[in-house]
Amino acid sequence: MSSRALRKLQNDDELLESILRSNNSSASTSKKSTPKPHVNIFALMNDNEDDDEGSDNTSDIAEKEQIDNGVSETEAHEGEDGDKMVKLPTKSQKKKNKKKNKTSKKTTNIDTVTANEDENDEEFDKLLQQFQRENIRKNTANDFELGNVGAYDDEDEFFTASESEDIATVTLTERIENDLRKDNAFSRFPVSYFKYAKKFFNDDFKKLDPHSEFKLLFDDISAEALEDIDEMSSTSISPQQLKQIQRMKRLVRNWGGKDHKSVPNGPGSSLHRLQFTKVRNDWIPTQRGELTMKSLNLEELVDWQLWQRPIDWKDVIEEDVKRWKSKITFFKFEPLNDDINRKAITEFYLSVVLHPDHEALINLIASKYPYHVPGLLQVALITIRQGDKSNTNGLLQRALFVFDRALRSSINFDGTSCQLPYIYFYNRQFYLAIFRYILALAQRGAVATASEWCKVLWSLSPLEDPLGCRYFMDHYLLLNNDYQYLIELSKSPLMNTYKQWNTLGFSLGVVLSYLHLNEKDLARKELIKCFKNHPLKLAQLFQEKLLGDPSLIANMDISEQKADILESKAYMARFPILWKNAEDVSFLHSELTKILHDHKTGNLTVELDNNAEEDETEDITSPFFIEGIPINLLRFAILSEESSVMAAIPPSIWSDYEVFEFDVLPPTPTTKESIDVLETVKSYIHEKDLVTSQAALMQDEDILNQIRQLSLQQYIQENETENNQGA
Template sequence: MSSRALKRLQQQRLEQQAQELEQESDQESIPDSSSKAQNLFDLLNAGDDDNDDDNDNNDAVSEDERPATPPPVERTPSPAKKSKKKNKKKKGKAKEKPMDDLEALDKAIQEAAAERGQQGESSMPATNTHERRQLLSINYRYLDAEAEMKRMFGSRVVNSESRAVGRVIKRSRLTTPKVDWAPYKNQGLHMELIETVNGVQYFAFKHDETYQDAQLQFLNAVAMHDPNALMFLIQVHPYHVDGLLQVSEMAKQSGDWTVAGDCIERALYACERAFHPHFTFGSGTVRLSYQRAENRSFFLAIFRHIQFLTRRGCWRTAFEFNKLLFSLDPDNDPLGALLSMDSFALSAKEYSYLTRMYKNWKTSGKVYPVDMSDLPNFAFTSAVAQFKLDGCPSGDYTDEGSQMLREALVKFPTVLPNLYSKLGESNNQKLPLSDSAPDVYLDLLETLLVERNHELYKEPEILRWLEENAALVASAVEKQPQRQTQVQCELNKEIPLSVCRHIVLSDIQSLLAYLPSSVTNASFNMYDPLPPADSTTGYDINERIRARGGSGNNPAAANNMFDQLIQTLRGASRARQVPADTVNAIRQMIENMGLYGGGQPGDRLPGAFPEDEDVDAERFHDDEANAAGAEEDADVQRELQELMDGVTEEDLEIQRALAETYDRRNNADSHNEQRE
């Protein structure tokens, strides 16, 4: 029981005592009725003045969550029909009850204090202290990348391109919506509040049936490695988050960084439009579980957005988004945001934040060391930050930043030669024990530190500071070696899965060699890399498949595909209405492809889910028939794509093309039957 709850309980009991004493006073007729009654809650608050500071760590984020102070107790006349006999029985007990209640409260307070003492002795940190909330809070002002670019280059340069005039777009904190985006329409993505524990609210994204159907189409397109089907899905569902993540990855691989970044921004916009009203992500008290499959898209969208921000040099914005990513699940850190927090803080010149994080943040000790001083990246970068805050002093290096650097060099001596090598320095300065190979997890963290932060050590004053402090600690390392041989955490036998995700997503080629064989031998998709083993979802995907008929071979699926195709044709031709003849021709083509039932497996639209009896059935009798069926499916897919690309306002001869397609298909079927 928290001290706030105990205080509330004590107030309620004192209020009850006051009412009972007033009933007695009415019976006994107190002579001095003109004297003002003393407010018992004033006494209670007076006794708690010294404890206000101690209770700050248990407060919630918002002042609105503080319990309201009860009004002063006023005298109210007791009912006239009260039993005198009953009041006389209460009279004798009323004098003893306050003392008993206070003793009970004291006992409860002592028990609560004992529980807090036991918790303080454990390695688990408090989950909602004032300091942790401050470190996890987000400044909305610095989430705008365009505003940061204006601060760097000036508004005239950034606004050189004329702003398009168009429809009004809903304001967003995470991104800047563009006028050329499709109008947002909620397609079934929502967020729900799961629970509230110790002032921390746990949320989860939720898919309704419409979004679940789109998710099935997305999974089908990914399974078939069909980029055309994926692009078709995005045209129909322009704010499908997983689809946007996958298209962004495709665009990035092809070198189109503009499209890749635009897809990520649209994904963030879609997630923000689905936020719960109480999901105040800037407070540092809202959480999302990475275990929930629907939540992972938001994590990945933030991570990818950070990468695009760094390409633009928006370090302050990237730093705020990195804090946001970390605050969603700081205990587990599923995407390794803590491994890049220090680098972004230094690049954004947030030296004070970095030193506060170094001194005050405590982890659970599962994936990372409990103290930040035992994490290589924080040990070195926090020393640089403190050195900057101290004004880059020179001389005997007795400042706090130099002391922090020497402690880091003693713990992690291998970093120094690796850093010199990365900088291209000819300095052969080494520390004792720096040649021995550390633990693989520790080696990975040290290599990640060098890869991310070596540019910061190119400043002449920083490099000179590093060299001179390394010379000072050389003898100390040799006499009293305190080098860490492994990461001081529970999961240090191999690289944790969350760190593996960070390496896979970071696109640092030199780090891929550290991935264990369990990761390199596994197959995974970039829209959900290395999902947790205990992954959960709000709905059963297989049940949803069965609810839709088990495959694409049913009238409901055909009608859905038909409506989507018509919608796409309208968007492609920019016509208000597709001609009725064209609509009928397309419907006839879909019917002939077997989507309304009775068709053979080879007649289905590419991506349809197979029925149970199709799994055991023998589809092809020999290699020749197998090749013919594969070629036939490819022709159908190619013709559909040509159909979608070719329809314009002037081109209304689609009936002839469909008729030719239908004839070719019938001839091919007849030819196959004759050969069989």
């Protein structure tokens, strides 16, 4: 079996177990009287590879075949008693036979694999789809499976039989009515739901390493080759600088280690094991990290919720926080050394905001502060725009390393053991580092690893979803053929509690998943549900991408719906990549034509959101909306840097709000008290330091201007002298 088939098995362990159980049960039913030895299914996938360790067994089998079949090198004769005697081959003959049979077997295996690899892949695809379809049919009866949630004990919240029935009646064709603009507290999503939601997040750090995916994609990569990759530098560096770093390693104990995953956390402190990054040879060894991870106490959580829910009573908020804190742990990243961080942030702010200077910024992380996260992310963005993508990945890994070094060992990205409120500056830097790393992984072709990082990013704040994972994670899941995950997620409260959570891209991703599993009836039902929740967006998609009949959408005007236009543009930018199969596009066109015809004739009634002005006034007190547009959708649109998507952003967003590249649309105060709660880049800058640094910078500029003027005057004088002499 090829590496492509192995890759499909990576995120489907349960399906593999069901395949094995089915095969074992069928085998035991048909042949109960003939027991068979246990066979490892993974051992059968590498029949085309012969290791040296198995050469002796190969030689013994070859010798046995030679004896049984009367090979020419062995001679049979009768002994003195008339018994048939067998003359065994000599040692040299054994060696000759061993080499001959090994060569012939390799040739045969290579030819066989070359001829049958595509056929095996096709058979495996059919088998995989068959079991996926069976699982889908089993779960279709109940769109929301409450097994894990119902078994969850909670003294404050629990599911009764009637509540379970109410949730289970959420069918594939119902419209989602709950609106986030009227529920800043996410009251429709109780804490007990997280017991069921945990399975949709990442709980395995190994899946966050792209080398694991590359090893599955290219099964001929050896462990030595992967180790050589780890030994390489992450960015361009001169040999002299690399030698200096190697000398510094001798002064810093436990830096890297054999597996490149060990770092010290201070003189005399215990060794810290990295979870999702590895130390590179060009990284400067340091005794301490730059950040520390602090658990938020009750008072800090209440302040956070008072910002989020400015019109709620404090007593009610405190009760809600206590209930959530008993099940979920909240953290914030903060600087380990305030003085060093203040100086670094001040120079960064000067070089990026007040007096943009790329060279000064590059020098900042190259010499003074090599692990300054905002600087690393900003320089990585600069290298991308300059076309130098070779250094981008290394800079992003170094930024993630800063957080990995501060990460507590007991933490998993499962949605409950580590949530990071978005109001804190360095928490937002972690979100941004992951987002940019996802884009870099996708460019390298590691879509499976990118999809796992999407789950990590989402798990850090599943309800608020500050960077809009629900708007783009379906893209990587579909590229990774993770259809089962999408279908199961479509039946969970993570996607069906609020209408803003059931995004256009995700809903159409479920339709496409059913199509790839050859379940057209279920795809049709899911498309009807998608239309009930996104009628105007599908109408625009029908007209612009499918070139449908304009008369069918004559009464469906989307021009006043800013949020719908932006979300539609964001999805249509990646529509050709996902819907590249002509048969799937034909299905979407024909089914949308039927749905729109039924809507026009009155056979299918759908409520159209044509009250854009009213929507904008409803979100005045909501920190999650700007001008009726979800703020996470705006952040995603800006970070995507897609020209067609950014053009759909209202001009007032650019002029009236802070849109820094290192901190896109940071949270804004909702009350006077919340001003001190929110962290921004200015929270780490002292006004005195900023004035002093700015004055020094202006003085340097004045000196440079004087030098330029003197040089210019000297040039003029020299030219005048030459002209006079020539005359």
